Amino acid sequence: MSLNTPTDLYIDGKWTPAESGRTFDVENPATEEVLAAVADGGAADADRAIRAAAAAQEDWGRTAPRARSEILRRAYDLIVDRTDDLAALMTAEMGKPLAEARGEVAYAAEFFRWFSEEAVRIGGDHTATGDGKNRIVVTRVPVGPCVLVTPWNFPLAMGTRKIGPAIAAGCTMVFKPAEQTPLTALALAQILEDAGLPPGVLNVVTTSDAGLVVKPWLEGGLARKVSFTGSTEVGKLLLGQAATTVMRTSMELGGNxxxxxxxxxxxxxxxxxxxxxxxxxxxxxxxxxxxxxxxxxxxxxxxxxxxxxxxxxxxxxxxxxxxxxxxxxxxxxxxxxxxxxxxxxxxxxxxxxxxxxxxxxxxxxxxxxxxxxxxxxxxxxxxxxxxxxxxxxxxxxxxxxxxxxxxxxxxxxxxxxxxxxxxxxxxxxxxxxxxxxxxxxxxxPAAPFGGVKQSGLGREGGRVGIDEFLEYKYLAIPRA
Incomplete structure (x- = not known):
């Protein structure tokens, strides 16, 4: 492929094969031909990835908002520059016509541009208690290492819709793309590396067995948030696993x-x-x-x-x-x-x-x-x-x-x-x-995307999209 797409895992800033050495095939749904063999990550690879994200969290969380913003803006420019290659890659691995794939590239890029602007607009509050004895200072801080799980139907846009606000908020990530469309996700990781994203901030584990990778992330205690797009059935399973460590959750699930x-x-x-x-x-x-x-x-x-x-x-x-x-x-x-x-x-x-x-x-x-x-x-x-x-x-x-x-x-x-x-x-x-x-x-990208009932929890995009990756911290200060 002209994009020279990586096929290994991306962990701590390095492209690496699965520890087991196994791979799985990615097929073109129009021809049923094999496009590539991609690293088939397992529990050991998942552990390496989440430990890299956890180790990078403190430094990344302290990175200046403008620096995070500029990385996202550079990544936006790179996506736009590589539109034709990215569109051809998506068409090959998931089937949508090239014109529609180019439309997805433009849509996906906009999430990076939008959240590059939101990164420098994270606010807080300052007021006094009712009795006037204390100052109340409220700040927003990164929620911490995040688990991102995306579907195959919009392989680029669903990646940027989650990665964009996580980067803007100062969160590190472990990312499990869909088995059917891993190549687009790996191409996106390459773009972010080229844009200057530091090692450990984004870690990508492709796998043919999601349970081997995602369950340890949710139950291991190092990750503090999960953002999932997919079926309601799988979303309920992940909510149960996330409950074991009381993780923050965003769920964009099924529709009718x-x-x-x-x-x-x-x-x-x-x-x-x-x-x-x-x-x-x-x-x-x-x-x-x-x-x-x-x-x-x-x-x-x-x-x-x-x-x-x-x-x-x-x-x-x-x-x-x-x-x-x-x-x-x-x-x-x-x-x-x-x-x-x-x-x-x-x-x-x-x-x-x-x-x-x-x-x-x-x-x-x-x-x-x-x-x-x-x-x-x-x-x-x-x-x-x-x-x-x-x-x-x-x-x-x-x-x-x-x-x-x-x-x-x-x-x-x-x-x-x-x-x-x-x-x-x-x-x-x-x-x-x-x-x-x-x-x-x-x-x-400028609108809050999400549903009610069993269509999910939380919103992606819009002014509220970054809130899913931030916690409130309140500082009480006695007045002199």
Missing amino acids: APFVVCADADLDRAVDGAMVAKLRNMGEACTAANRFFVHSSVANEFAEKLAARMTALTVGNGADSGVDIGPLIDKAGLEKVQTLVADAVDKGARVVAGGKPAGGAGHFYPPTVLADVSAESELMNTEIFGPVAPIVVFDDEDDVIDAANDTEWGLVGYLFTQDIDRALRLSDRMEVGMVGLNTGLVSN
Whole structure:
């Protein structure tokens, strides 16, 4: 690869093989060919990494905020300079089309720029006690060594969204990227080294067995925070492990996003929003629109317009020009989507577009629109993680809000209406952490990203993103 991507572990500023000498293969989901063999870290490597992070914490925590800011800014510039190489790497190991991969590079870089600016704006407080006898001085200090665990679907952006605020706050890190997409994470570590990040501040352990690495980090007592993005099931497991040492936790977990199209919606705008909310990253996103609730008066027209747009897309290897939709991440992901669609059809759903994989090499599934979907269908109650839009008709406002909220998750909801009173009323009633009003895109480094219920804890990005990596310290001083 043109980026000359490392394949070893990155511990204490050095590239090193796994102590066991083992490696695991990284495959291209479009061709099923092996891209590289990457170091397969284990418990001994995890121990080396967390000890390096712990040893570096005191000095790094005392580093001037401006110095931390400038490292992040240099890393931002390097990511932008290497856009084409990083995009090609992401496309190769997780499948998204090159144009979309370039978009992720820009999005990922912005987290470093944003938190480079936040690093020098960490504040505190100074006041007096009510009786006037003491001064109260409040400062913010780094929480300490952090465990960062990221998913495969946005391998660069999920890394920068966690690493950026940790660096800005003065925290050291151990980082376990997803097994399917370790190369992008290792390329990011190389960029931060090139930007001047000191040894031990960031330590990356790639592995085919997350439990061997992450569990010792959470239960060992040296790490003080865990930030995880992934499934609710795994998040609950990590919360239990983190409880043994009472660690600070940030959890960005699953979603089951409702996409509500009201009778007065601008349908062309709603279809534009649906294309983004459903098909970004081939539908493999926690923010993906999962359940489409469309008013009966516009349901047929919406379905036809959406199907026409989806049918016009080109499915293929994301590295090829003109491709709009790449492969799903692996065979298991493809089989899951196939099973969910088959279940919906068995329960009465009508296929308006797509619905049948092409077969052959690669994990491809066509953009699919389903109408007349039963509320009992399994895809209404789980993350589809594929390019499938199930449409359910509604007539009553209260009924659609009840249906939208009838889920254990609450990450994001999408609402399309031209009535401002309805927009405010329904968005207030949606049990989610984010609402896309007449838009299919809510992700932005300047916004606090996160959900409610079983979609997670804490927020990433925005002015509050750095707070997840800082503790309050209060100093009581008697007044003379």
